[in-house]
Amino acid sequence: MVVGDVSTGTDVAVVGGGPGGYVAAIRAAQLGLDATLVEMDAYGGTCLNYGCIPSKAMITATDVAHDAGNAEEMGVYADPDVEFGEMVAWKDGVVDQLTGGVEKLCKANGVNLMEGRAEFAGGDKLRVVHGGEGQGSETIEYEHCIVATGSRPIEVPGFEFDDDPVLDSRQALAMDDLPDSIVVVGAGYIGMEISTVLAKLGVDVTVVEMLDEALAGYPDDLTQPVKQRAESLGIDFEFGLAADHWEAAGDGIVVAAENEDGETREFETEKVLVAVGREPVTDTLNLDAVGLEPNDDGRLDTDEQARTDVENVFAIGDVAPGPMLAHKASKEGEVAAEVAAGEPAALDYQAVPAAVFTDPEIATVGLTEDEASEEGFEPAVGTFPFRASGRALTTGDSEGFVRVVADEDSGFLLGAQIVGPEASELVAELGLAIEMGATLEDVAATIHTHPTLAESTMEAAEHALGHAIHTLNR
Amino acid sequence: MPREFKLPDVGEGVAEGEIVSWLVAEGDTVSEDQPVAEVETDKAVVEVPSPVNGTVRTLHFDAGDVVPVGDVIVTFDVDGDAPDEATEDEADEPEAATESASKSATEKASTRTFAPPSVRRLARELDVDLDSVEGTGPSGRVTEGDVRAAAESDTTEPQEEPPEEVQSAVEPVGEQAADHTESGEPSGTPAGGREPAGREKTLAAPATRGLAEELGVDIDDVPATEERDGEAFVTAEDVQAYAEGGTAAQGDTEAAAPDREFAEGGETTQPYRGVRRSIGEQMAESKYTAPHVTHHDTAVIDDLVATREKLKARAAEQDVKLTYLPFVMKAVVAGLKEYPILNSELREAEEEIALKQDYNVGVAVATDHGLMVPVVKHVDQKSILEIAAEVNELAAKARDRSISREEMQGGTFTITNFGAVGGEYATPIINYPETAILGLGGIDERPVAEDGEVRAAKTLPLSLSIDHRVIDGAEAARFTNYVMERLTDPELLLLE
Numbered sequence: 028m029v030v031g032d033v034s035t036g037t038d039v040a041v042v043g044g045g046p047g048g049y050v051a052a053i054r055a056a057q058l059g060l061d062a063t064l065v066e067m068d069a070y071g072g073t074c075l076n077y078g079c080i081p082s083k084a085m086i087t088a089t090d091v092a093h094d095a096g097n098a099e100e101m102g103v104y105a106d107p108d109v110e111f112g113e114m115v116a117w118k119d120g121v122v123d124q125l126t127g128g129v130e131k132l133c134k135a136n137g138v139n140l141m142e143g144r145a146e147f148a149g150g151d152k153l154r155v156v157h158g159g160e161g162q163g164s165e166t167i168e169y170e171h172c173i174v175a176t177g178s179r180p181i182e183v184p185g186f187e188f189d190d191d192p193v194l195d196s197r198q199a200l201a202m203d204d205l206p207d208s209i210v211v212v213g214a215g216y217i218g219m220e221i222s223t224v225l226a227k228l229g230v231d232v233t234v235v236e237m238l239d240e241a242l243a244g245y246p247d248d249l250t251q252p253v254k255q256r257a258e259s260l261g262i263d264f265e266f267g268l269a270a271d272h273w274e275a276a277g278d279g280i281v282v283a284a285e286n287e288d289g290e291t292r293e294f295e296t297e298k299v300l301v302a303v304g305r306e307p308v309t310d311t312l313n314l315d316a317v318g319l320e321p322n323d324d325g326r327l328d329t330d331e332q333a334r335t336d337v338e339n340v341f342a343i344g345d346v347a348p349g350p351m352l353a354h355k356a357s358k359e360g361e362v363a364a365e366v367a368a369g370e371p372a373a374l375d376y377q378a379v380p381a382a383v384f385t386d387p388e389i390a391t392v393g394l395t396e397d398e399a400s401e402e403g404f405e406p407a408v409g410t411f412p413f414r415a416s417g418r419a420l421t422t423g424d425s426e427g428f429v430r431v432v433a434d435e436d437s438g439f440l441l442g443a444q445i446v447g448p449e450a451s452e453l454v455a456e457l458g459l460a461i462e463m464g465a466t467l468e469d470v471a472a473t474i475h476t477h478p479t480l481a482e483s484t485m486e487a488a489e490h491a492l493g494h495a496i497h498t499l500n501r
Numbered sequence: 502m503p504r505e506f507k508l509p510d511v512g513e514g515v516a517e518g519e520i521v522s523w524l525v526a527e528g529d530t531v532s533e534d535q536p537v538a539e540v541e542t543d544k545a546v547v548e549v550p551s552p553v554n555g556t557v558r559t560l561h562f563d564a565g566d567v568v569p570v571g572d573v574i575v576t577f578d579v580d581g582d583a584p585d586e587a588t589e590d591e592a593d594e595p596e597a598a599t600e601s602a603s604k605s606a607t608e609k610a611s612t613r614t615f616a617p618p619s620v621r622r623l624a625r626e627l628d629v630d631l632d633s634v635e636g637t638g639p640s641g642r643v644t645e646g647d648v649r650a651a652a653e654s655d656t657t658e659p660q661e662e663p664p665e666e667v668q669s670a671v672e673p674v675g676e677q678a679a680d681h682t683e684s685g686e687p688s689g690t691p692a693g694g695r696e697p698a699g700r701e702k703t704l705a706a707p708a709t710r711g712l713a714e715e716l717g718v719d720i721d722d723v724p725a726t727e728e729r730d731g732e733a734f735v736t737a738e739d740v741q742a743y744a745e746g747g748t749a750a751q752g753d754t755e756a757a758a759p760d761r762e763f764a765e766g767g768e769t770t771q772p773y774r775g776v777r778r779s780i781g782e783q784m785a786e787s788k789y790t791a792p793h794v795t796h797h798d799t800a801v802i803d804d805l806v807a808t809r810e811k812l813k814a815r816a817a818e819q820d821v822k823l824t825y826l827p828f829v830m831k832a833v834v835a836g837l838k839e840y841p842i843l844n845s846e847l848r849e850a851e852e853e854i855a856l857k858q859d860y861n862v863g864v865a866v867a868t869d870h871g872l873m874v875p876v877v878k879h880v881d882q883k884s885i886l887e888i889a890a891e892v893n894e895l896a897a898k899a900r901d902r903s904i905s906r907e908e909m910q911g912g913t914f915t916i917t918n919f920g921a922v923g924g925e926y927a928t929p930i931i932n933y934p935e936t937a938i939l940g941l942g943g944i945d946e947r948p949v950a951e952d953g954e955v956r957a958a959k960t961l962p963l964s965l966s967i968d969h970r971v972i973d974g975a976e977a978a979r980f981t982n983y984v985m986e987r988l989t990d991p992e993l994l995l996l997e
Contacts, residue, residue, distance in 0.1 A: 371625035376618070402613070437640035439615050464615035464642040 035139075037063040039367050040153055040169035042145045042312070045072020047344030047356030048175030049129050049138075054364035055173075056136040062364075063167055064133060065155055067144040067311075071126040072177055074353040077197035080125055082217075084118040085200060085224050086384050093227040101423060109228060111205045118200070141167075146313035151339065171339045171367040174327060175360065176312060178305040178345035183212060185272035186301050192273065192280045194300045196221060205230055206297035210282045212270040214241035216383040218302035219253065223386050226260040233294055235284050237303075239266040245389060249446040252426050253385045260386075268292060273299055307346045324348070331373045333363040341367070355379050378442065380458045382451035387427050390454035393442030393461045396432050407435040407467065409491025411483045413447045415498050418478040424448045429483040431457065431467070431491055438466035438492075449480050456484055467491050504553055506575040508540070508568050517569045518542045519775050520562050529557045537575060539902075540568075541775045545909070546870075546902040555579040567774060571630050616643035626715065627652035698724045704734040712737050716744040776871040787933035791847075791968035795928040796977040799942075800961045800985040801949055808991045816886055825944060825961070826864065826918060827888040831994050832987035833939060834860045834880045837914060840980040843937040844913050847971050854971055863912035863932055864892055866899045867922075873899040874932060876912040885994075916941065925962040936971045939984075940964035961988060 039055040041048045044066030055062040069076045092107040133140055143155040148166060156164040180195040182188060188195045194202075196217045205228055211218045214236035226232045234241070234257075241257070241264065242250040258264070268284035271291070275281075279297045286292070307325045314320055314327075317337055322328050327335045327342035335342050341363035344356030358376065365372035378393035399406040410430040413419035427447025433440045443457035460470050470488035475481050489495040508518060518540040525537045536548035537557070559576040562568055614632050616624070620643055624631040627648060634651045636643035700721045705713070713720040713735075723743045725733035773781065802825075809825060816823035837844040837860055846855045860881040863874040875895035877888060898904040915932040920943035929940040942962030949958040963985065967977045987993045 371622070371628075373621075373625060375621050375625075377613070437615070439640060439642075463617040464638070466640055469639070 034166040034168065035063070036168045037061050037139065038169070039063070039171045039173060039364065040065065040145070040167050041173045041175055041360075042153070043072065043175035043177055043344075044070040044129070044133075044140075045175060045177045045344060045356065046074045046353040047177070047360040048072065048173065049133055049360075050357040051173045051175060051341075051343060051360030051364045052133060052138040053136045054361045055367060056133075056138045058364065058368035058370070060364075060368055061139070062137075063139040063141055063169075065141045065143060065145040065153070065167070067142065067158065069126060070129045070133070070140070071122075072175075073179075073197075075125050075129065076122060077200065079353055081118050081122055081200045082196075082220055082224075083384060084121045085114070086220065088114045088117065089224045089227045090386070098423070111228065112203065115201065115203070141165075144311055146311060147172075147316035148313070149316040169339075171341065172317075173333075173341045173343060173360070173363045173367070174309075174312065174335070174346055175343050175356065176308040176346050177356075178307050178351055180301065181304045181306050183270055183301050183303055186212070186270065186299065188301070190273075192298050194298055196300070196302050199225075199298075199300045199302075202298075207231060208233070208279070208296045208298075210235055210270075210294050210296040210299045212236075212282075212299060212301045213303040214238075214243075214264070214266075215302060215304060216242060216385070218300070219257070219383065219385045221300060221302065222262050223257060223260065226257070226262045227386075231296075232261070233263045233265060233296065235265045235268050235270055235282070235294070237267070237269045242383065242385075242389070245383070245391070246395060246444060249389050249391070249444055252387055252446050253383075253389060256386050256426070265292065265294075270299075270301070305345065305351055309346055322348075331375065332366045333359050333374060334366070339367075350379060350381060352379060352381060376462065378458060378461045380454045382454065384451060387424065387447045388445075388450035390445045390450035391443070392454050392458045393440070394432055395442055395444060399432050399434070399441050404441060405435040406441070407433045407438075407491045409433075409467070409487045409489065409495070411486040411490055411495065411498055413480070413483060415486075416478075416480060416483050418480050418482070419448060421478070422448055429453065429487045431470070431484070431487045433467045433488075433491055438468055440465055440467065440470065440488075443484070443487075447480075453480060453484060456481060503558060504555065504577045504579045505573045506552055506577060507571050508574045509549065509570070517567050519567045520564050520574070521546060522564050523560055524548070525551075525557050525560075527557050527560055531555060531557060531577070545904065545906045546776075549574075551575075551577070553577050553579045571633060614643060615641070616648075620645050620648055624648045698722050698733070700725075700733055702732060704729050704732045705736075705740075709735060709737045709740055713740045713744075716740065718744050776873075780871050783933065784930050787931050791931055791933060791936070792970060793928065793931065793966050794969045794974060794977070795964055795966045796974065796981055797926050797965075798963050798978075798981050798985060799947070800963060800988040801958045802944065802961050802988050803959045805961075805988055805991045806944070806959045812885075816889060819886065821886055821890045822893055823886070823889050824892075826892055826916070826941075827885045828991060828994065829916060829939075829941060829961075829984075829988065830862050830864075830877065830880050830888055830892075831885060831997055832984045833862065833914065833916065835987055835994070835997050836980045836984040838881070839983050840976055842972055842976055843967070843980050845936045845971060846913075846934045847936060847968065857913040859911070859913055861911050861913045863909075863915035863935075864896070865915060865917035865932075866896045868900045868902075870902065873904065873909065874912065874915060875899050875904060875908055876910065878911060881997075914938070920944065920962070926964050929964060929966045931966055931968055936968040937977075937980075938966050940966070 038060035039062045041052040041062065041064045044064050048064060049070060052062045052064040074080065092109050095103065095105045095107050130140065141155055143157040145153045145155045148154040151169055153167045153169060153172065154164050155167060186193045199221050208231035209225055211222045211232060211234045214234050218234060219241060222232045222234055240250065241254050267286050270282060270284045273280045273282045276295065279295060280299065282294045282296055282299050284292050309321045309325060309327065317340060319327060319335055319337055319340065326348050327346055329335055329342050329347045333341045333343055333347065343359035343363050345351040347359060349355055359374060362372045362374050380390060380392035383389040394402065396406045396408050408430060410428050412428045414425040416425065419425040430444045431440060432442040440457065440460045443454060445453050467488045471485055471492055473485065475485045486495050486497055490498055490500060493500050521539040521541045523538050525531055531537060531551040532554050533552065534550045537551045538549045540547055540549050555577040557575060558578050561574050568574055612632065615636065616631060621631060623645055629648050629651045631643060634643050634647050637647055638644040698721065703720050705720055710720055713723065718740055720735055720740065723735045723739050725735045726739050727734040727736060805825065805828060809823060809828065813823045841856045844857045844860065846857065848855060859879060861876050861878045862880045863876045865872055865874050875898070877891050877895065880888060895904065895908060898908065912932060912935060914935055915938045917929050917938060918941045919927050920941045923943055925942040927940045929938045931938045942964065944959060944961050946957045947960045948955045949960065963981060965977055965981050
């Protein structure tokens with residue numbers, strides 16, 4: 028024990044203040060436990076500070092400008108001036124408001140906040156090392172520990188984030204000035220979202236992707252409208268290329284990428300954004316001390332109560348198995364806290380929705396038709412194209428469709444895939460329907476407000492039942 | 502890939518089973534269908550087979566524990582890839598549970614249970630296995646009502662107590678290797694435990710009732726510390742205290758009567774469960790239902806002794822040990838054919854007496870773990886040698902507990918051979934719902950008066966108990982005479 032080392036005891040120690048950790052801490056406190064939340068950087072974690080929230084702010088702000096400037100067919104002629112610095116400042120204000128809110132919520136619920144980096148010290152203890160020189164450390168003795176350390180961007184060899192022209196997603200959302208050009212390495216959802224923002228702001232964007240498609244893992248018919256829209260915004264796609272290195276060249280840089288055959292292509296650009304994925308953060312935790320080690324994916328295996336192999340240590344969010352999604356982390360945080368409080372909670376959800384905030388948006392929940400077949404269901408599928416939706420036409424954006432997947436015999440909804448305007452919002456209704464064990468009939472028989480995009484889910488359900496009104500039945 | 506294995510339904514209507522012994526240890530490699538545990542229900546002892554190829558990760562109970570059907574008893578690490586859901590499900594079911602096994606086999610492969618999140622949570626709170634609940638909602642969706650009904654039926658099942666509390670209550674007993682508990686104090690009541698109050702009506706705040714439900718405590722049993730309007734008023738603290746100190750007592754309520762007094766030297770207790778309780782319940786039902794009358798007589802069997810002596814060696818040549826029992830069984834079947842009313846069953850509800858066309862004779866066998874009654878089917882169609890072989894085989898199976906339930910079912914008349922241990926006459930209890938049982942005393946030389954002289958003769962004392970609702974005393978006497986005639990003159994059995 029070093030000088031200045033203080034020791035405190037707590038019922039629940041939560042390591043990491045992102046959407047998993049702060050939710051876990053608040054729920055634990057609500058249930059009467061003494062909860063301590065340790066955060067080494069910023070409350071709200073990646074999601075609020077560097078990810079979901081700032082990117083959505085930038086997407087919306089960009090859309091306002093872009094849509095205003097592209098509404099001639101509605102009789103609107105405009106050429107908006109974008110002050111990029113002000114746009115970023117507004118975004119930062121939104122982030123500050125939210126993260127401040129999280130801190131207040133934690134305090135109002137009686138959560139002890141502690142700044143520093145926590146690591147296991149053995150014997151149900153955490154050592155929290157405070158930031159900065161000579162700040163010392165302190166020890167927390169816990170009854171339960173919830174690990175919510177999240178993830179960080181994967182670095183590609185040859186592209187160190189410390190180098191000036193090389194950006195990770197966080198840096199790309201915090202640039203002072205817009206570059207003239209950028210190479211985006213990786214056509215996953217982060218690369219695609221940021222590419223779209225930058226392209227709409229007039230940046231010359233080239234996407235370099237190792238695979239031969241954008242948004243791999245999503246069905247083709249969902250990604251196709253996104254790729255087409257991106258191309259129409261001037262984004263160049265270069266598939267089948269692995270980024271290899273960069274070097275300075277004149278005012279800018281040259282990014283070199285190799286194809287399968289070892290042939291090199293070079294791209295002149297001002298900046299390069301590396302967005303090839305995220306990796307769980309476990310190396311700061313000194314897991315040895317508690318007898319845990321990450322699995323092959325670098326995650327901590329958990330059971331349906333979010334428990335690791337160590338009885339009183341839970342793992343939630345990106346360090347736990349499953350998709351790296353904030354809302355999944357939050358749910359796991361609630362469950363872990365409730366289990367720690369002795370409640371019979373469990374991760375028994377049927378489906379985790381996911382959204383990609385590209386243009387148009389993609390959202391999915393539950394099973395696709397193929398996945399339903401694999402699980403032994405006989406799938407019934409219904410779709411509804413937005414071009415048949417009155418409301419979609421009135422927004423000027425009628426690209427895409429809603430598709431529902433259900434069990435043919437029982438009619439139970441199993442999944443939904445949406446590409447199109449407000450897909451991220453529309454998927455919520457279908458997520459609820461799936462969790463509730465609703466049938467196609469239930470969704471079809473529910474009156475939906477006219478004229479709204481949400482009617483499309485009702486129509487898709489009717490289509491699956493063979494009696495859609497506004498589209499031809501199968 | 503870990504795989505949890507729940508105690509399967511090992512027989513119709515069986516709600517729990519006692520793990521008699523583990524046949525595997527943690528870390529052992531097992532193959533599919535390899536027996537992993539011996540489980541005793543109130544019907545029989547069965548071997549539970551492994552559903553998978555793999556290794557045993559965790560045994561969740563100790564030998565002697567009583568486990569409700571559906572509780573996870575073993576966690577396996579499965580070899581290779583997990584089988585798909587359908588085959589897992591089929592593998593889950595032991596052979597005994599053919600009905601549910603074939604049901605799940607015909608269902609489609611997917612095993613998702615559809616229920617809203619609130620219902621799933623309720624199921625966890627009430628400790629109900631959602632997958633086992635039949636949904637009554639649209640398209641078979643499981644509703645809140647379904648889960649509550651499932652929880653109710655769990656707790657109202659007479660032989661089933663709330664699983665968690667019971668386990669903790671019986672553990673001290675179950676752990677005793679010798680099945681005995683040393684005890685200067687009652688084993689069922691924990692230190693500081695409280696007796697259930699058992700009120701009809703209890704005042705309490707809704708939240709307190711909720712707490713009681715959550716803790717699995719009957720609020721009417723919680724001793725009240727306050728009164729309101731002359732009624733007992735239970736507080737949350739009362740519930741908490743009772744749940745902590747008293748759950749074990751509550752779980753054992755039926756066994757542990759309040760104010761029990763103990764002899765000075767203390768006492769030992771044995772579990773009244775499994776086969777023992779099954780015997781007890783059978784006996785009580787028979788004795789309390791059927792008015793018993795026992796008819797006694799003695800057969801002089803010098804000739805039978807000589808005949809059996811002569812045939813014994815012949816039987817031994819065929820590796821069959823020939824006792825007197827097969828002769829008695831043959832004689833009994835002859836008697837039953839003559840007096841079919843003794844081969845009957847009274848069906849009160851239907852207002853009829855069924856006269857059985859089968860002659861299936863049960864033979865009571867004393868075993869280390871209690872009385873068992875294997876049944877020799879169709880005695881009328883079998884030779885004495887065949888009967889002898891079958892009785893020996895069934896008795897051996899009963900003793901080593903490998904006998905199946907089928908082999909103990911279908912009897913129409915029972916013979917109990919208490920004389921093997923000693924004694925002359927007894928008053929056997931009918932193997933209900935049969936209507937008669939014949940008890941055999943010890944075969945011995947006894948004084949017999951014949952033609953004015955007393956001589957020593959080999960005799961077999963007989964005790965025939967009858968259900969007097971169905972059989973008259975005269976019929977019992979005539980039947981006994983008919984049987985005795987064939988025991989005294991075994992040549993008559995040749996006519997059978």
